[in-house]
Amino acid sequence: MQTNIITKIVGYIIIIFIIISLNFFLPRMMPAGPLSGLTSSTQPVLEQYITYIVDLMHGDLGWSSSKNAPVWDVLIRSMKWTLLLVGSSTAIYISLGILLGAVSAWKKGKKTDVGLLILFISMAAFPPFFLGMLFIIYFGWKLDLFPRFGAQTLYIDYSTAFGTLLDILHHLFLPALTLTLTSIGVIYLLTRNSMLNVLDEEYIRTARAKGLGEWYIIRRHALKNAMLPIITLVALIAGLVITGTIFVETVFAYPGVGLLVSDAISAHDYPLLQGAFLFFAFAILAVNFTADRIYELLDPRVKED
């Protein structure tokens, strides 16, 4: 048990080291030649590497030529939008996925179930950026219901905080919907399957025989036992959703770190791209690590693995 935790932590340390080193060595190894301007120094590589690590610790990620600002500042400015987008979509797809999965299992074979199945399985086949473009065309241009780009209306000063909030939510809706729909399928299917398995168990029959209400049984008896596998999965999907912002933010010109990635690629702004890379890599690692710990807390059996 003890060694298991230690190997895991050592694993994480190795991965962090790999990520940081990759970020340093890639521009020096690759033939594409973007390193002009990156490495003008004639120092030995080892010294450069040490300087790089020290700079990194001080939050010095270099200068972004396309934004004309330090990479760190650009990242900090964009981060809040990505966190808002990821956070809201995650809250929605987890709650909605579990709820609809449970409903689907309960209504197994009926119209609601089949409809939800077809909807979510086909949605999972859409690349997020393609679904986003379709939403822009339909909800943005044809119906003119939602803004087509950005996170806030520019050059408008709302007098009330409430007005600003509404504006932000209005802009958030389509990108968050895109991310939610493309990632909800896995969690919905898993909830549905584990619920179907649980609903067959003897103790559910007992609960029914006791005359407990259907909804009460689902909530207190079935869903509770179906939770564990769902939590492991959330970590996996969280990784997909975090990287999904790269594509969704690009389509909606939503000013988060994901948009920085595609901006940096088209502007050949490599320091900015590397900064954004560090953000995404560490965000995913942090989510995985947390999910691991939560799972261990909830299920004492894993400790023996």
Add this chain to the structure above:
Amino acid sequence: MKQYKNNKLGLVGLGLLIFFVLIAVFAPYIAPYDPHQRFESTEHPNSEHLLGTNHVGQDILSELIYGTRVSLFITLFASIAAVGIGILIGLVAGYFKRFDFSLMRLTDLFLTIPKLPIIIIIAAFMLPSVWNLVFVFTIFEWAITARIIRSEVLTLRNRNYVDATRLFGAKDSHILAWHIFPYVVPLVFVQLVLVSRYILLAESGLSFIGLGDPTAKSWGMMLHDAFAYPTIFISDLWMWWMLPAGLCIVLTILSFTFIGYALEEIVNPSLKRSPWI
């Protein structure tokens, strides 16, 4: 085989995939023009250009047909390579105890590593080309297969018939090739489908943000071009420029999904009633 034939969705998926593979293979015979040939730009669909032309005047239908080639080539080649590496590592780690620990730590490392950001940054620093994409996807996609194959081999290697074969003096390589590998083949197919699905999604995403090969355009690259065109959404251009390429991606992903479900029901009969009612 027989079981697969009884699965309607599996057949639909297989049919779709074969359809796209045929288009990819016979692209030069089907496509009306060379995809690089230039005509007048952004023409609307007409009798000469069924899907019109793009911003530099290339015939969109021909681009779409050749794009099938690029998208499927990257997807299938990389997934076969990745699954192949996964099989090899899984077999060795599961069968030879002395390699198990180190190989599995390596596998864990590749499973925990944030794949997509690393794939993106490597692709951004390499010259954009089809082979480079195949390379990065192969490197970062083998780990899951290795894990799954290894745990299957662990249960197989202690079976009585394997012990018996060993007693008869069979070499390890013989046992692996003839008495263990055949039993993991169904799993291999499931993995191929799952990995292909992931790679196609990732490849179109990478191409969309501008990391695709501009000389051999995939479907994702077509969407990149279309999206970069200023009036794509205001005019009707999106209908024949953006929609067909996007739908091709969706249909191919769906075909992988359907084949995957059908195969999984065969490999794992306890799943039989799910997810398809």
